[in-house]
Amino acid sequence: MEEFTARVWDVIVIGTGIGGGTVGRRLAEQGLSVLFVEKGPDLGDTAVSALAVDSADPEARMANGAWPKLVAAELDGKWCELDGMIGAGVGGTSAYYAATLERPEPHDLDPGPGHPHPTGGWPVGYEEMRPWFELAEEYFHISGEPDPLDPVPANLPAPPRVLPASDAALMEDLRRAGMHPYQTHMAARFLPGCANCFGQRCPRRCKMDGRSAGVLPALETGNATLLDRCSVSRIEADATGVQSLTCRRDGETLTLRAHRYVLAGGGLGSPSLMLRSGNEHWPDGLGNRNDLVGRNLMFHLSEIIAIWAGRGKGEGASRSISMRDLYYMQGERFGTVQSMGLVAGYGEILHAMNSRFDRSPLRRLRPLRLGLRLPARVAAQVLGQAKLFVGVLEDLPYATNRVLPDPDDEDRLRFHYDMSDELQRRRAAFRDAMRKAFRPNRAMFMGSTPQLNFAHPCGTMRFGDDPATSVLDRDCKVHGLENLYVADSSFMPTSNGVNPSLTIAANALRVADCIVQSMRPRLAAAGELGY
Numbered sequence: 001m002e003e004f005t006a007r008v009w010d011v012i013v014i015g016t017g018i019g020g021g022t023v024g025r026r027l028a029e030q031g032l033s034v035l036f037v038e039k040g041p042d043l044g045d046t047a048v049s050a051l052a053v054d055s056a057d058p059e060a061r062m063a064n065g066a067w068p069k070l071v072a073a074e075l076d077g078k079w080c081e082l083d084g085m086i087g088a089g090v091g092g093t094s095a096y097y098a099a100t101l102e103r104p105e106p107h108d109l110d111p112g113p114g115h116p117h118p119t120g121g122w123p124v125g126y127e128e129m130r131p132w133f134e135l136a137e138e139y140f141h142i143s144g145e146p147d148p149l150d151p152v153p154a155n156l157p158a159p160p161r162v163l164p165a166s167d168a169a170l171m172e173d174l175r176r177a178g179m180h181p182y183q184t185h186m187a188a189r190f191l192p193g194c195a196n197c198f199g200q201r202c203p204r205r206c207k208m209d210g211r212s213a214g215v216l217p218a219l220e221t222g223n224a225t226l227l228d229r230c231s232v233s234r235i236e237a238d239a240t241g242v243q244s245l246t247c248r249r250d251g252e253t254l255t256l257r258a259h260r261y262v263l264a265g266g267g268l269g270s271p272s273l274m275l276r277s278g279n280e281h282w283p284d285g286l287g288n289r290n291d292l293v294g295r296n297l298m299f300h301l302s303e304i305i306a307i308w309a310g311r312g313k314g315e316g317a318s319r320s321i322s323m324r325d326l327y328y329m330q331g332e333r334f335g336t337v338q339s340m341g342l343v344a345g346y347g348e349i350l351h352a353m354n355s356r357f358d359r360s361p362l363r364r365l366r367p368l369r370l371g372l373r374l375p376a377r378v379a380a381q382v383l384g385q386a387k388l389f390v391g392v393l394e395d396l397p398y399a400t401n402r403v404l405p406d407p408d409d410e411d412r413l414r415f416h417y418d419m420s421d422e423l424q425r426r427r428a429a430f431r432d433a434m435r436k437a438f439r440p441n442r443a444m445f446m447g448s449t450p451q452l453n454f455a456h457p458c459g460t461m462r463f464g465d466d467p468a469t470s471v472l473d474r475d476c477k478v479h480g481l482e483n484l485y486v487a488d489s490s491f492m493p494t495s496n497g498v499n500p501s502l503t504i505a506a507n508a509l510r511v512a513d514c515i516v517q518s519m520r521p522r523l524a525a526a527g528e529l530g531y
Contacts, residue, residue, distance in 0.1 A: 004227055005254055009035045012258040014232050017092025018501050019488035019508045020264030021214020026512035028223040035225050040088030042228040047203040065089035072414040085455040091211030099187040099207050101140055101502035103133050108496040121493035123465045123474040132506035140187035140208040148180045149324050167320040170309045177440045184322040233410055235277040241482045260483050260515050267457030267489040268413045272405040287478040292471050294403035298459040298495040299452045301393035306386035308442040326433045327497050334430045335392040335497030393430050394497040397459050458489035458500055475514040487511045
């Protein structure tokens, strides 16, 4: 381990997901020495079917690239354990993600009457972020079609894909109904013979994630090094800056040092580490002088709906279709509607019908539940298979929703979350809008209870210009710590109505260039600038 502990790196990046992998690649390409520190293992190009692990054993979970322990959550006052869909391995959660990378809307970032922070929650607006969105789209090889509702549509670097006939027919149906579908923006190189690896690890590196689009290109520069299976237990800091990291690897305690540090452990992991790292200078946790670290936790709500478009139009599973017609309607903040790349048949129909029955006034008459099998089978035979779509409903920040680190177990992520009345009301309105949007086709929601997307935690260390209301400054540097930056989803003041991956990647690129700019005088004096 001496090769890691004896050296003072230009930048140490904690975490190798979308944020960590992207910021590290950009820094390495700019000529800085980068050390990636990853809690989990480097699984290489091993194919693993899913991030969810049917085991609570930490070693079994880590071997599968999952966070070692189940997440403890207090949801609406009741404690439970859940998988959380959080990765721990090179690539982080992104190694298993669905690779949907879409830009937010301009009104998501810019202040105005439609913004949940009318005076401006994002210190960096959409036009300032546009170059970073474009660069991130190049890094992640984004393909798809421009959103026809976007007044300044994205110029995607990869050509549109050839759609399955069933998806093309369904898109025509939606256009005739007055909707504006387009090809979903996907982060993948669609190689000949490439299998559908969305939602699982990709053995051929065709899916672009934190590893394939970040860590591996960074290592190829010769300026980056990877230290996997290394858990950061504390960030050691004085009143103004970070001095070192205390880490554990194979039972050995390591001390790692750098000129700059980037925290990219995720919306739950990063604030947990900050809160555990308190000292006499920061008694309530690093950067936590105003009790904001870990607060304003947001997810997205997933509203899954099955669409029967007619015989032949439901065949095949493809993540091809997105729509933004419902994104922002009559002052309501909803979100994107996307195909999931999944189809529903008899089993899924029966599950949805059972779910509805279990919440109906008839639920006490259990024998009646068995009678649902016949109508479910008839529906599947008459209607054929359905395509599943998901509505991504924006969550809004509430200070009471927060990360609660376990003081006795650094591997245990914990949080408290209450479903607000406002979110429940918007959810009902969103579901009604989705029904109307698909009205030419038969449709059925696949669940009746709210489904939080626990893979999308964000907002727990928001950035802003005022230290009294934010943890990070506009460069995502922690207020009061001159050399600690954050490059994951925790920086986001709002969750927006799209998957957060592209926003995380774009901001990570911006943060990397801020770090290079801050180090320019030292590097120039040492003759180390790579340009």
